[in-house]
Amino acid sequence: MSKSKVLNLKDKIDGNEMDLSLCNLTEVPVKELAAFPKVTVLDLSCNNISSLPLEFCSLSHLIKVDLSKNQLTVLPDDLGRLSNLQQLDLYNNKLTILPVSFSQLKNLKWLDLKDNPLEINLAKAAGDCLDEKQCKQCAVRVLQHMRILQDEVDKERERRLQKEKELEKKKEAKQREREAKEREARKREKAEEKERKRKEYNAHIAAMAVQEQKNKRKEEKRRRTGQAVADKKAAVESAPKAQRHTLIGLLFKLLLLLLLGLAGVVGVCQLTGLNDEAMCVPVNSAVGDGLSWVREQKVDLKVRELVQEVDIRARELLQKLSSLAPQLLKPLVPTATVTEPVETVEN
Template sequence: MSKNSKVLNLKDKISGNEVDLSLCNLTEVPVKELALLPKATVVDLSCNNITSLPPEFCSLTHLVKVDLSKNQLTCLPDDLGNLVSLQHLDLYNNKLTALPISFSQLRSLKWLDLKDNPLEPGLAKAAGDCLDEKQCKQCASKVLEHMRAIQDEVDRAREKRLLREKELEKKREAKQREREAREKEARKREKAEEKEKRRKEYKAQMAALAAQEQQQKKKSEDKKKKNGQATDKVVVESAPKPRRSLVGLVFKLLLLLLLGLVGVAAACQLADLQKEAMCVPIRAAMNDGLSWAKKQEDVIRQLVQNLSSVGVQQPALHLAV
């Protein structure tokens, strides 16, 4: 039966609030068409070839009774618990081994049939037999209790997992903080090392400048010493001058003495005292002195020349040393 034919024939399957789709050889549930019939709260899908229910089936929250017996269902959708209005569910003679965890949320469920399904032992024990109305009601109650217990275990496991994840996250955060602290400390050390390096470079530069200044100072001192030695040489060279000055002074004194004698003699001559007792010896001494001076003139000149030559030779000797 095609989809269009299902849409066209679906109204023929409605009777009051019930839609009878049993024995229609269906392989899937016409969810969209059922969603357009919110007043159809009872759906009979038994005796078909349905292997699974689509996730959209869980949006049919208006359903109160669903019969899926004698199909090929191997599993139910995970969100089956969204069918909050569901009170009667017939899953007889399918291939179910387990129920979704959300099954525990079917709080309105009052009747359940799970006979002839290869259920896992725990679920099969909770379901028990469903041979009459009472047993089917007990099946619904016990299966819901069983599924709530599983839900609790799942919740606890999830909480433990979340707790482990939180602890792991805390550990990761702690490691991240430690890594950031190490990186911060490393950057701090690098800055300190860089600062120390700059300080050493600055000290080295200052030491080099100081050494350069010391070297320049030493050169200056050496230059001053050389200049001092040159000054000493100049002083040595100028040393003979006092000798020449002394000779000149002696010569001048002698000249003054002679001039004095000449003056006295002149005074005696002008005063007509030539024959006085005082002037006679002065005149005689002057005459002798002039005679001696004339004789010694050449000697004095030679002496002055000798002294001058000695004064010039001594500085030359000092320079040679």
């Protein structure tokens, strides 16, 4: 509102009262009214006001309000904030119900709800308001009725809250159950995955063991095959050697037997009474010629000494053989003759 209109509102003030009746108002000038906190009595009757703004409930300094003969169809939900309100005139409006917060008007002493299309229970509670007493009783009964409604609303709100809590609990329980199932499923999946990996590991170890066993068998087979081949090869290679060794041994034995036989013949012809026999004459002659030839040869002194030593040893041997002649002639003669020629060969 302009400054001039504010001054006009001041003109409407008389002490603690402000008279705005018959001003053809369609709205309540709440902001302007808030500028006059000392005004406790407000007359807004006989206007065209259809609703009260929410800000109207902030005018808690008001004690008496006259809203009769307007077009009100509903009151603000926070009307209970007018905690100092003692008298309220709502005569001849279009109200059907009152806000539940109406029960919070604890200081309300006077109320007029005549000529309103009130719902039946509220109308019964309001009754008539034809005089001061009836209007006071109307205030008391309506407050009681609104408190009952407030209790029911509170209970309903409590039930709704309880239901919401129960639903929330059920929701939380379902959420927890779902989370538990998910955890169990994850746990089961992990266990299955672990078991699968364990089986794969065991299968891998078993496969490695089988492969290792196969490798061992192959290696053993290869080793046996190689050994057999080597043995066969060695046998093939050693056969000629063995034959050669056998042949050489045989020849050596034959030579040894020949030398032994020759030594035996020489011994018999030199040491026995057979030396004059025709068969021993060539042998003795050959032995004598050989010894003479050796003596006549111009060899080194050491060689001569060696020959003389051999001659001495040979004579000693022949003497021993002469003493053993009877035994040499027995069946064991070959064994005895083996020893003598060996020494002779070595000498």
